Amino acid sequence: MHFAFTEEQAMIAETVKQFFTENATSLRTRAAMATDGIDRALWASFCAELGLAGIGIAEELGGAGLGMVELAIVAEAAGGQVAALPLLGHAMAARAIAAGGSAAQQGDWLSKLLSGEAIAVCEGSHSLTCTDGKLSGTMDCVPHGGIADLFVIVAPGQAWLVRADAPGLSVTSHVTMDQTRPLATLQFDGVAADALADPAAALAVVPQTGWIVTAAEALGVAQASLDLTVGYAKERVQFGRAIGSFQAYKHRLADMMIEIEQARSAVYWAACAVDEGAEEAAIALHSAKSFAADTAFMCAGNMIQLHGGIGFTWEHDAHLYFKRARALQSMLGHGDWHREQVATMILGAAA
Amino acid sequence: MHFAFTEEQAMIAETVKQFFTENATSLRTRAAMATDGIDRALWASFCAELGLAGIGIAEELGGAGLGMVELAIVAEAAGGQVAALPLLGHAMAARAIAAGGSAAQQGDWLSKLLSGEAIAVCEGSHSLTCTDGKLSGTMDCVPHGGIADLFVIVAPGQAWLVRADAPGLSVTSHVTMDQTRPLATLQFDGVAADALADPAAALAVVPQTGWIVTAAEALGVAQASLDLTVGYAKERVQFGRAIGSFQAYKHRLADMMIEIEQARSAVYWAACAVDEGAEEAAIALHSAKSFAADTAFMCAGNMIQLHGGIGFTWEHDAHLYFKRARALQSMLGHGDWHREQVATMILGAAA
């Protein structure tokens, strides 16, 4: 029992933090926002130079090994810079293929995905129908759907690979509030789909991976919101005083820290519980996703408020964090839904 | 359209405020708490000297006339001193008899109630059964049930008068968190009941009266909690400063005032809407009861917090307000229930 980073984990944390701080700059992120919402050069160096796209994928499959704790470390750092990256979909997709793909499916895709040569997105659906291996129906609000080469689609008891250029598939990317992760609509008209060999195995890893990445990103967003506001509090003068000297301002910062510390416990508890196959993993995941996303929203909202007028301008980065935080709340299950899952575990199903 | 007190209303407000401040002292309230939870001498002078027990009862029935606005003014002042009085049950009972009683029932009871000679309590029940004019069953949590001479009991489509000394009725008074309004259990074993002549008319006035009195009491509790805390903030020194000079403390007081001002609008909106028979009366009543009770709880809780250690001692009056506030939240419908009624009005019934 040791609930702190190992030396290796601390080193990864430092490395990725430095990588994102240096490379995922506001300038580059804004350039990505103006186009399709990803910084391709950043993703390329993340995959190639850092080699971290393979975290959570076994080494024998060409991955980096390691586990959810390390994935959370990476996602937290990415979130801290609101980096415009397809990390979320990638992690879900690659882990789904690693867990549930046939050797051929793994061979076709994993090395391409881990090298950054291809980008995959993974999404769940309850409404697609599959007849004779052909998918029909619509999927809304697919994050980064517009830039994917491959879709991994999971449905109750089933999972498929679909190439973005498959005949019958049309992808419409939307102008999205969080411009670093545009949502797309996928229209399937009898699209040939490659069924994953072991859909149950894929289904087992997809939600946990998604929740950990979003929760860890949210933690990064929350911490960055606090850090940036603390910096501002020290330099900004109002009424002849550093605004950080106003007790109400200080207390608001303190409230952010109180939530963030809990969010941090939640994220690494969940990641660690998944890695160890602990019974608590389910409750930990729901706790982490709901708590961390709400914390990110609270902190990013406070960042705007505590910056005053400049905080709601386009020019300042606060709105990037704020919009990311909102997106993190609404994707992969709203907080209320996750809490209802926790309630079901301890109280039984709702009447 | 003039949403401010008339001169007469302002005068009543001043008179009752002075009356309660002078007479409903902490010492007397604590004496009442140690016995059966009412200050009989206070009730006697309220009825006899002030003659305000007849507010909301037509003058031709021996009442003081006037309406719910004036009743709210009285209840607000009583709440401001956490007075140990049977005002709530009295108002509901007397108005029920005035509205739905036969001339004989009115003659039997109204003058006794308005003079303070007899005390009545009014409560709703969904579980009592009435066979051949005899009531059976149990009623829990009847406020001041232990000191009533008369019970006015309303049920869907029915209403009865029951004397406290009626054979078959046993009344058990409980030690109650708010000692100024002990709750009692009433056990009916074939108790002879005098059915009110017009139960629908009684039913129409009972809930509105109860909600206005509790909401107005809550407003008084909230305002008194703020006033007492403001006084403390000016005199108490910590860290070499008046604690009221700490911005976090100031802001908390401001938050109380923000809620109280809304609660004040709510209470008098509801009272006025009932007096004018406005269509909005229903939504106003649910708004007033839920908002004012929550405000009272928030303010009384803050009063404890902002007094520090002394705030949670028995010696200080803060706990009297706090317990009254809690009781006001839970009686006559919790805030969540009232808000659900509002939701039903604007969204339709829940699925």
Added chain:
Amino acid sequence: MKLGFSPEEELFRAECADWLQGQMAGEFKDIKGITTLTAKAERRKEWEQQLAAHKWSCIGWPSQWGGRDATLAQQVIFAEEYARAGVPGRVNHIGIELAGPTILTFGTEQQKARFLPGIAAGQTIFCQGFSEPGAGSDLASVRTKGRLEDGEWVVNGQKIWTSLAHISDWIFVVTRTEEGSKGPKGLSFLMMDVKQPGIEIRGIKQINGDAEFNETFFTDARCPADSLIGAVGDGWKIAMGLLAFERGVSTLGQQMAFRNELDAIIAAAKANGQASNPLIRQRIAKAEIGLRLMRYGALRMLSNTDHSKIDGAALTYKIQWATWRRSLGELAMDVLGQAGEVAEGSEYEWGMLPNLFLFSRSDTIYGGTNQIQRNLIAERGLGMPREPRGDL
């Protein structure tokens, strides 16, 4: 205490409703239902003039200056019917609700004659030059300088958050006219023509992608000597008086806009099934109650005639509506779900509810942040010690 309206007042209501609905069904059909402050600005200036032509522009003003000496009840009724008819907000609300009343209260007869007819007629659109960079909520820190030179005021400096400056004709400016003065002393209140070479307007793009606010730069901008309202050095007093007008009848019009927003949320919840989610039901009920209480709070402050005491309803009004509306934005997004994050068109432009969500983050900041509001409430309303100024 009386909430209802008299039969005469109900007749007045019918008159307002008839005229307003007639306009929105007829000549001004094209602007019905606009909810933003800036859309179709030129057409809405024509609407201001149409209002004026029928004496509906500023009914609370004295009839001498184009008003109707309307009673409080009449003003309440007009605001309600205005919104009910789907008429868009007033592009000259600053002129009608702030500049006009300020001139009526503090201006000379000459100034009244010079400005009021243009404002009342919808010919002179006003904006407000208070905030400055580095002194967002701190009016006493104003650094924009004004000096009297050859019978003209010459102004240099910069204002920020000048809402609607880009469509305005005039601006009122708080300037520091006493060299070396500090704090609230040495400030003066000037009326200036926006359309002059010395004034430059730059839009500030906001979180929602729109630009309602501006930076306004003054470089030897000029106005005649008699554009000064009150005396030299009265700027603080007049600005404070003006801020009090903000809590006037106009609040009712603003509330009707909130009503539209809440109604849109209710409609969305009914349409997508969230109306049966008990958590959403509670939040919608709270929003509904909050909005009603805002109305009755406004009526309380408007009915209040005893100005010797602190008016708690007025003092707490700004933070109340701002906080309510910010929560409303969050509720809107939770009702819409992820779909609310998708724009309808191909531009970064937002429909009513997502725009509410984004824009409302500024409500708790401009016009005095929530933090400043709490200071004011505790200090003015509850007699707590003032926050000390520093000397940085």
Added chain:
Amino acid sequence: MKLGFSPEEELFRAECADWLQGQMAGEFKDIKGITTLTAKAERRKEWEQQLAAHKWSCIGWPSQWGGRDATLAQQVIFAEEYARAGVPGRVNHIGIELAGPTILTFGTEQQKARFLPGIAAGQTIFCQGFSEPGAGSDLASVRTKGRLEDGEWVVNGQKIWTSLAHISDWIFVVTRTEEGSKGPKGLSFLMMDVKQPGIEIRGIKQINGDAEFNETFFTDARCPADSLIGAVGDGWKIAMGLLAFERGVSTLGQQMAFRNELDAIIAAAKANGQASNPLIRQRIAKAEIGLRLMRYGALRMLSNTDHSKIDGAALTYKIQWATWRRSLGELAMDVLGQAGEVAEGSEYEWGMLPNLFLFSRSDTIYGGTNQIQRNLIAERGLGMPREPRGDL
């Protein structure tokens, strides 16, 4: 990062569980399940001694002083099994968790020999004399005076909120030993025998009708010169060190008590149907999540070995649990409904949940109010400027 326990640790868990459950089923059956701090105090002193006799009294202490040099994991396991077995809280928790570690860290060898065996053996029950009337959260304002006279410290003054003083043998007292000194300077830390004529204890009746806290009056109270911990004037430093011990392994035991409270709420909700109320379900889920996060926050701070950096989990822990528990009290009452306001017996005495509701109002006050906690977090954790002291 590792949450699970090793097979050896699981063996240790079995050992703890066996012994504790055996005791609660056998000799100490009569105290099983007690949840208040004060009930059956004498019998619980015997329990302290039983723990000591089997070396379970202070397992984290060095074995030289009666401990087991237990690892963190072992301490976590013991705390969990202690609560799981339904063993009541430690009446000597202040001795074991605060006084003992303080003496271990700051005491002389002589003092260790004098005090530690008694504490470890459950013979010496300690209480804490920090707060004073008029200086609730402000330790630097201590006015109780100590002077050295004929080889003895003589203490005069008054302490307040002395939890459990009425059942204690010893008290540690922060006194002002330098005449005329102010603030954190000139304070000293003394160990004093409670049972002497110069010390008088008066219970303070609380909101819940109980009296756990006390006023403690010192009138020429005495202790030998070598009862001073550290040097004269070190009182502040030692008190601050002691407060850090409050965030140790004992937090886990406290959490197990919280677990019992939340479980009682869950059981009540299931019994009365509130478990199907979606609003209550959300609140129970939030409470559950909050409690779990407290556990992992505590494990983070206990696992943290890098003391050069601010430990955010430790710094935010007090306000986190206090606020959580206060909300839990409100949740309990909303689950119970009006019935929760009725006492079971004929005295003003409360069952677990209503008592939680009432008593938890003090959690956010004693040991540093939430307001003080936020100051500390912002100042120590985030480097914000300190609140200035006044000179009143």
